[in-house]
Amino acid sequence: MGGQAAGPVPTDQHDFALWEKRVDALMVLCGEKGLFTVDGLRRALEDMGEDAFECMSYYERWIAAVNQNLIEAGIYSLEELGARMEEVGRRGATYGEAQNREAQDD
Amino acid sequence: MTERVRVKTMMPPGHVRTPAYLRGKVGVIERELGGFSNPEQLAYGLPAEERPLYRVRFTMEEVWGAAAETPTDTVDAEIFGHWLERL
Amino acid sequence: MPHDHPSHSHEGMSPSGHPYRADNDTALTYWQRMEIAVRELLVEKGAVTPEEVARQIDTMDARSPANGAAVVARAWVDPDFKARLLQDASAASREMGFDIGPLRLIAVENTESVHNLIVCTLCSCYPRNLLGLPPDWYKTRAYRSRAVIEPRAVLREFGVELPDHVQVRVHDSTADMRYVVLPARPAGTEGLDEAELAALVTRDSMIGTGLPRTP
Incomplete structure (x- = not known):
């Protein structure tokens, strides 16, 4: 996007949430373990197009790109992902309640 | 040693690390960085060849023409050898 | 990227003076569900361990x-x-x-x-x-x-x-x-x-x- 017209640089800053830090950690670990590369991450980010930049937050785009690469690498299937996301949604209404499997057994 | 290079103008679809705003622009090699795996292969999970990477310095005048904010300011970017034509 | 700052116990600001990102106590989003699912599947497939994830977060925090x-x-x-x-x-x-x-x-x-x-x-x-x-x-x-x-x-x-x-x-x-x-x-x-x-x-x-x- 170098050179495109744009307004003032926004300076709001937020502290990273746990789920965002986990996305960051997953990307680094997947790279270290050779599951995919940072170039694969960037490629998936770019393929999301301009809309994603407006509609999704930074780490939302990242987890989508991490997932895209893991699906392509055959680490798990779309069926497994879809089923697990449904199951996660049934665990509770907040990230705190849904964030790990142990939590539901309490 | 100032070696002048021109960035190729090609626009293939897909993931490349050559910014669009530098395509076709002429700069000088600021330093050679050595060989790095080709990101255009890494991005698709393919085995990647090592390709030479260069830091190329462009003047704002070269990149933006009359729209340059200050013509003598510069922008440096890392460009892979297969994107450069020697002049 | 706008995000809400629902009232919670931190009065909306962190110790460093920044707004908290919607987190553990706000409604679970689609992308958070994906993060949880991806992390669990990676663990179950033996690709990463929960300890590695925690350690990497600590490393970046440091x-x-x-x-x-x-x-x-x-x-x-x-x-x-x-x-x-x-x-x-x-x-x-x-x-x-x-x-x-x-x-x-x-x-x-x-x-x-x-x-x-x-x-x-x-x-x-x-x-x-x-x-x-x-x-x-x-x-x-x-x-x-x-x-x-x-x-x-x-x-x-x-x-x-x-x-x-x-x-x-x-x-x-x-x-x-x-x-x-x-x-x-x-x-x-x-x-x-x-x-x-x-x-x-x-x-x-x-x-x-x-x-x-x-x-």
Whole structure:
């Protein structure tokens, strides 16, 4: 996007949430373990197009790109992902309640 | 040693690390960085060849023409050898 | 990217004075569900362990601009170290004991006639293994678009007004290298020790959107 017209640089800053830090950690670990590369991450980010930049937050785009690469690498299937996301949604209404499997057994 | 290079103008679809705003622009090699795996292969999970990477310095005048904010300011970017034509 | 700041126990602000990102106590989003699912599947497939994820978070949390500030202050007081830093910033950072992983770092020096500014127009490359995660503004479309075409206007927004005789060098982190600015040592700091000097070095001064504090 170098050179495109744009307004003032926004300076709001937020502290990273746990789920965002986990996305960051997953990307680094997947790279270290050779599951995919940072170039694969960037490629998936770019393929999301301009809309994603407006509609999704930074780490939302990242987890989508991490997932895209893991699906392509055959680490798990779309069926497994879809089923697990449904199951996660049934665990509770907040990230705190849904964030790990142990939590539901309490 | 100032070696002048021109960035190729090609626009293939897909993931490349050559910014669009530098395509076709002429700069000088600021330093050679050595060989790095080709990101255009890494991005698709393919085995990647090592390709030479260069830091190329462009003047704002070269990149933006009359729209340059200050013509003598510069922008440096890392460009892979297969994107450069020697002049 | 707008996000809500629902009232919760922290009164909306963190100890560092920033709004909390919607987190553990707000409605679960689609993308949070994906993060949980991806993490669990990676663990079940034996690709990562929960301990590795926790350790990686701790490692990133431990990285901060203070690490870079220590490197800058050392360069200000030790000319030999400064020469090594400008030669190979990765090796110089490791020499000071910072675990920067595989980071390939180049230090660029601000002088009376040159001011350096770091950007990544293609994504959000940043010397994260030395300075920690980038500030939000670094990742915005506005910064990434404008830093390469009107760096002086961007610098003015950050409160940095450069005289005409100072050349601006923008560094677009397009591939495998990462950059850190070695700011010029402020005048009037002759009597300060290394730790006092490090306290003057801000994050933005190492990205180039700021200058070091003056004592």
